[in-house]
Amino acid sequence: MRRSVGIAIAVFALVGASASPAQAELGSGAVGRYIVVLKDGTDSNLLAxxxxxxLGVAVGHIYSSALRGYSAAMTEATKNRIARDPAVAWVQPDRVYRTTAQTTPTGVDRADADLSGTANIDGVDERTDVDVAVIDTGVDLDHPDLNVYRExxxxxxxxxxxxxDRNGHGTHVAGTIGALDDGNGVVGVAPGARIWPVKVLNxxxxxxxxDVVCGIDYVAAHADEIEVANMSLGGAGVDDGNCGETEGDIEHQAICRAVAAGVTFVVAAGNDGADAKDSVPAAYDEVITVSALADFNGQPGGGAAATCREDEDDTFADFSNFGADVDIIAPGTCIYSTWMNGGYNTISGTSMASPHVAGAAALYKSTHPQASPEQVxxxxxxxxxxxxAWPSQDGDQTQESLLNVADF
Incomplete structure (x- = not known):
């Protein structure tokens, strides 16, 4: 079983002090953050x-109860000078700490992935044994919260x-699918699923x-390993018929053959507030096309205040495409997930709804490995x-089934 383990690194900006004439020589060089520990009985405020x-140090915290001392930004030369002060016990670097809490994004909560026995979201890193291709802008290959299959x-x-990923979109998609259940960062619908980055967008x-067909072709070539593929992308086009009637549409033909090889394709409906029949691959019958729900708190019932964008809680997202080609709806507004350069970000779109369903497909395939894409x-x-809440902004007369994996 392939595994990848990452180490989270947090970066903090440094605050420098302006140099006074008295410390011009000591103030030259890079500024770092330190903690000055004073000997018992020393007046912390006075010495700071x-x-x-x-010496021109930029003092931050002053400690006077649990210990005597202060934190400050200073150069290494200044740090060495202070360390020789008879009232100073020692000077140590100000180390970086990071949260040990893990956020369950609202979309993962709304899909009830935290209730799934297969997902088993409990802060312990037990990974979903499924391979998912992210056909997108790439994926942050070193993100500590993702199980990226670099090979x-x-x-x-x-x-x-x-x-x-130098855009962020693909990494965000990957996190919603399978961010690690490791007690840090965020968690995905199918925690720890192996992510295959397939970059087709610049x-x-x-x-x-x-480029998109190249990505589909690559997934088809690895259909004996990849169970699910997510395509949070789209372009203008129409469904030209069922598989076997795809002459003149190479993308449709490629997807037909990859699906026939056993790969479940999950795609975004599109963000034009229009009928998905005019967008591909959303219009293709062989994929799972996903529209977006506006959800701001991960809970049913509506009434939650909008957060990162204006919309009405618990309704069809005002930007989402609709129509007969849509197969299922999932949360797609203000979704918090992984981002490029080891970070995290909140964005909206049917691009964010689709990976919730791709993660759900991964959960299902992990317990039903022989299931066909249509069965999934x-x-x-x-x-x-x-x-x-329906009807709302939905432009058709069908209430799509809302993703729920509680029983998976």
Whole structure:
């Protein structure tokens, strides 16, 4: 079983002090953050003021109860000078700490992934044994909260280069699918699922049919390993018929053959507030097309205040495409997930709804490895609920099933 383990690194900005004439020589060089520990009986406030006036240190906290001392920004030369002060016990670097709490994003909460026995979200890193391709802008190959299968990474956008994400979109998608259940950062719907980065969009988030087909072709070539593929992307086009009737549409033909090889494709409906029939791959019958729910607190019932964008809680997102080609709805507003450069970010779109369903498909495939893509689609639709406000902004007369994986 392939595993990858990352180490989280937090970076904090440094605050420098302006140099006074009295400390011009000591103030040269890089500024660092230190903690000055004073000997018992020393007046912390007095000595901190003295060191500020004489040496130009930029004092932060002053400690006077649990211990005597202060924190400050200063150069290494100033630190060494202070360490020789008879009233100083020692000076130590100000180390970086990070939260040990893990956030359950609202979308993961609303899909009841925290109730799934297969997901088993409990802060302990037990990974979902499923491989998911993220056909997107790439994925942050070193993100500490993702199980990236680097050996399976492919770059169809810039041939010959690694598929690292310089946009953020693909990494965000990957986190919603399978961020690690390790007590840190966020957690995905299928925690720890192996992510195959397949870069088909450039760093500006755009690409061509040729690049997208290259990504689908790559997934089909690895259909014996990849169970699920997510495509949070789309372009203008129409469904030209069922598989076998795809002459003239290479993207549809490629997806048909990859689906026939056993890969479940989950795609975004699109963000035009229009019928998904005019967008591909959303219009294709062989994929699972996902519209977006506006949800701001991870709970049913509505009434929650909007957060990162204006919309009405628990309703069809005002930007989401709709129509007969949509198969299921999932949370897609103000979704918190992983981001490039080891970070995290909150964004909205059907691009964010789709990976919730891809994660759900991964959960299902982990316990039903022989299920066909059509069987996976039916299972997700049957497990869904009607527990969201409808009709709302939805432009059709069908209430899509809302993703729910509590019983998976």
């Amino acid at each position: 003021r003295l060191h500020t006036s004489e 399976g990474a492919e770059n169809c956008s810039l041939l010959g280069l690694n598929p690292d 760093d500006a988030g755009s690409g061509s049919t040729a 689609k039916q299972a997700l639709q049957l497990a869904g609920t009607a527990d969201w």
